[in-house]
Amino acid sequence: MLIASIAADVRFGRVLLALVVIVAVARIAGAVARRLRQPAVIGEVVAGIALGPSLLGRLAPGLTGQLFPTDVRPHLQVVASIGLVLFMFVVGLELDARAVRASGRRAATIALASIALPFALGAGVLAPVLFRGHRVVAGRAVEYRAFALFVGVALCGTAFAVLARVLADHGLLHTRLGSLLLSCAAIDDVITFALLGVVTAMATARSPLGVLVTVGALVLFVGVLIAVKPLVGRLLQRTGPATAPLQREHVGILIAATFAAALVTSRIGLHPMMGAFLFGAAIPAGHRHRVARDVRAAVETVSVQVLMPVFFVVTGLAVDASRLGRNELGPTVLVLVLACAGKLIGSASAARATGMSTRDALVVGTMMNTRGLTELVVLEAGRAAGIIDPTVFTMLVVMAVVTTVMAGPFLTVLLPARRRAVSTHQARDERRTAGVPASSHSA
Amino acid sequence: MLIASIAADVRFGRVLLALVVIVAVARIAGAVARRLRQPAVIGEVVAGIALGPSLLGRLAPGLTGQLFPTDVRPHLQVVASIGLVLFMFVVGLELDARAVRASGRRAATIALASIALPFALGAGVLAPVLFRGHRVVAGRAVEYRAFALFVGVALCGTAFAVLARVLADHGLLHTRLGSLLLSCAAIDDVITFALLGVVTAMATARSPLGVLVTVGALVLFVGVLIAVKPLVGRLLQRTGPATAPLQREHVGILIAATFAAALVTSRIGLHPMMGAFLFGAAIPAGHRHRVARDVRAAVETVSVQVLMPVFFVVTGLAVDASRLGRNELGPTVLVLVLACAGKLIGSASAARATGMSTRDALVVGTMMNTRGLTELVVLEAGRAAGIIDPTVFTMLVVMAVVTTVMAGPFLTVLLPARRRAVSTHQARDERRTAGVPASSHSA
Numbered sequence: 001m002l003i004a005s006i007a008a009d010v011r012f013g014r015v016l017l018a019l020v021v022i023v024a025v026a027r028i029a030g031a032v033a034r035r036l037r038q039p040a041v042i043g044e045v046v047a048g049i050a051l052g053p054s055l056l057g058r059l060a061p062g063l064t065g066q067l068f069p070t071d072v073r074p075h076l077q078v079v080a081s082i083g084l085v086l087f088m089f090v091v092g093l094e095l096d097a098r099a100v101r102a103s104g105r106r107a108a109t110i111a112l113a114s115i116a117l118p119f120a121l122g123a124g125v126l127a128p129v130l131f132r133g134h135r136v137v138a139g140r141a142v143e144y145r146a147f148a149l150f151v152g153v154a155l156c157g158t159a160f161a162v163l164a165r166v167l168a169d170h171g172l173l174h175t176r177l178g179s180l181l182l183s184c185a186a187i188d189d190v191i192t193f194a195l196l197g198v199v200t201a202m203a204t205a206r207s208p209l210g211v212l213v214t215v216g217a218l219v220l221f222v223g224v225l226i227a228v229k230p231l232v233g234r235l236l237q238r239t240g241p242a243t244a245p246l247q248r249e250h251v252g253i254l255i256a257a258t259f260a261a262a263l264v265t266s267r268i269g270l271h272p273m274m275g276a277f278l279f280g281a282a283i284p285a286g287h288r289h290r291v292a293r294d295v296r297a298a299v300e301t302v303s304v305q306v307l308m309p310v311f312f313v314v315t316g317l318a319v320d321a322s323r324l325g326r327n328e329l330g331p332t333v334l335v336l337v338l339a340c341a342g343k344l345i346g347s348a349s350a351a352r353a354t355g356m357s358t359r360d361a362l363v364v365g366t367m368m369n370t371r372g373l374t375e376l377v378v379l380e381a382g383r384a385a386g387i388i389d390p391t392v393f394t395m396l397v398v399m400a401v402v403t404t405v406m407a408g409p410f411l412t413v414l415l416p417a418r419r420r421a422v423s424t425h426q427a428r429d430e431r432r433t434a435g436v437p438a439s440s441h442s443a
Numbered sequence: 444m445l446i447a448s449i450a451a452d453v454r455f456g457r458v459l460l461a462l463v464v465i466v467a468v469a470r471i472a473g474a475v476a477r478r479l480r481q482p483a484v485i486g487e488v489v490a491g492i493a494l495g496p497s498l499l500g501r502l503a504p505g506l507t508g509q510l511f512p513t514d515v516r517p518h519l520q521v522v523a524s525i526g527l528v529l530f531m532f533v534v535g536l537e538l539d540a541r542a543v544r545a546s547g548r549r550a551a552t553i554a555l556a557s558i559a560l561p562f563a564l565g566a567g568v569l570a571p572v573l574f575r576g577h578r579v580v581a582g583r584a585v586e587y588r589a590f591a592l593f594v595g596v597a598l599c600g601t602a603f604a605v606l607a608r609v610l611a612d613h614g615l616l617h618t619r620l621g622s623l624l625l626s627c628a629a630i631d632d633v634i635t636f637a638l639l640g641v642v643t644a645m646a647t648a649r650s651p652l653g654v655l656v657t658v659g660a661l662v663l664f665v666g667v668l669i670a671v672k673p674l675v676g677r678l679l680q681r682t683g684p685a686t687a688p689l690q691r692e693h694v695g696i697l698i699a700a701t702f703a704a705a706l707v708t709s710r711i712g713l714h715p716m717m718g719a720f721l722f723g724a725a726i727p728a729g730h731r732h733r734v735a736r737d738v739r740a741a742v743e744t745v746s747v748q749v750l751m752p753v754f755f756v757v758t759g760l761a762v763d764a765s766r767l768g769r770n771e772l773g774p775t776v777l778v779l780v781l782a783c784a785g786k787l788i789g790s791a792s793a794a795r796a797t798g799m800s801t802r803d804a805l806v807v808g809t810m811m812n813t814r815g816l817t818e819l820v821v822l823e824a825g826r827a828a829g830i831i832d833p834t835v836f837t838m839l840v841v842m843a844v845v846t847t848v849m850a851g852p853f854l855t856v857l858l859p860a861r862r863r864a865v866s867t868h869q870a871r872d873e874r875r876t877a878g879v880p881a882s883s884h885s886a
Binding site for chain 1: 747
């Protein structure tokens, strides 16, 4: 017991070292990204990749081993997973308000088109090409159907919060175009995560009956969440009126309930973050704003400043750019081209068809093409479920980073100088009043 | 890599299960404790002990193993340690303001007496008795000097926040007696942690030269903290005036710096929480209030609702009441009697000597006798440093719980009905305005 205790102390020292390095590097990388007029999250993801085998691992293999030794990585994974669960709960919470805003038929049309085309290109064109060299993951054969559907889903993601941040930076957040884009991204989120649930069920169950059981369990869980919604509403009612702040005890109970929901989907065989997302979406509308506000206040700083950077580094440690040799150059470019073509053409043509100007339609296409954190969450789920190998994972992460980086510069080109000439202050104010996370890590 | 990923997912599911159980049990136990007019922290500590080998482990050994399997415990330890580090940073931050309030000579006299007598009884009377059966810890011989000094320190702790909470419950927080007690407890905290640093240095260094090196490194670290204080002040100045809220990025940097300070003391061979405490105490006075407010807002809910309950359970898993057989009954009672006698007689006689009434002096004695969380932190440090074995650890935890439970009822007896008859509402208001944590986990 005491020996274990001393060993725990030494291990905790190493975890501390990793945490200090991660938070420090994330802050610096985030600041550099902002200087380059990119969202901070891009800097942090790139920093995470740089700390992994892709860069630091090659320049100084010993240093990566010292900073993130093998006995520390499981701890970082748990910390990152806790961050992801809390983050997805907030994403779920904020979904309803957006879905309401998204009532317009135009938003629904654009969102569906912006999912349908990339999904079709991913599952129909990209998957057959990629599957050839990557049909075995960690010694287990991957079922083609699951692989194809996952690659389809992997091209669908749109980064809600990164999008919100870029819109704010360009002074577009409170325009009609901005609201439309946020609505589309919200609808995209729901559909993407729903598809992801079905696909990972197919991959982990590995038999038609197993898929039925997993999907059945998921449907049952959603049913239970809907059934207990009035009860949750009554319990929340007892904590005070819809405007009163929640007590800390109640925030604690909500966090525990979020963990419990994550535990359920984890036991079903799906990613834990799925349960957190569903529980967030199941909070009754009357208390949603209040719960979102107080839970965010309680967890967002630690989540955004510490836990999510750990998630990026854990993701980055799994990305190995050295796997992208000459043979992978072609497929990587194909991934990128199909991802961009699907989102851009799908959403821009739908926008044009609903009567928008060509320029506005192109803005819609460019913005819906940002993948950001949503995509990394999807990829992590696919990796955890054993659907994609490290090489495909790396290709898709590269695609997620590149499509997100593209958005800012493209918008600058597309928008006329008059509209761009929004003072930095106004953009900053917009960001603040809109409640967009100041550092836009969220999605 | 992928196999590792899938294993990580399964492990995370188990960590989630443990977290859900811990938070749920902590909330229930806290509520029960409050019903019994005890601070919530007592309920949580007792719940932590009940979930360990003392109760659940004996009633349903399989269940303890399923809830807290051996591969999950290290993760709980890391989570608990992160909580402890954040908690001790806040304790350090809040120290200065209290020390200022504590300027009175009476507070200093009482505090010193309330440390000197228990320390002397612990090191001089208790240690020789206990050392006989507990001189070997995890196969290594313990040095008598380190053991004796540690047992001395172990009788010294006073729980600042539990004390604040009990005072608030009795409507005494804003009385002259209340301020005096808080000042005494603050001085106690500093001296206890300073002594603990020296003692753990002696135990882990294991040679006179090693002790010198460890203490020297600690002194150097404190020197560096004092030297960079103006720089820290200037950096904080750049983030805005002393009243403006800190940005999230800056809270993130402060958290990283806290981890870095914890890392330093961990590398020196002391408990990580020591560095966090020192860094908190080294924040320049002008920005202390602001930093305390914003860091607390960012970390306190998660810390109090999730991380500290995990700490209590991790502590409880190490407590094994079955070790207290017939042979240990005598020593346990001796621990309890000497702990109470030292604190009660020491502080009450000093209070009487400075001219207080007998009743007020007894109130002072009773209140200084609460050990609470401060004591658990001290005991955890001693256990981690290999100074005390699980049996002595268990005896001292029992003492910490009993002395803290005693305070409320004793106060009810000592105080005249007129003073007790403070309406619950007034007490609750006092608690709120005084910024005393509503659930008083802190200390």
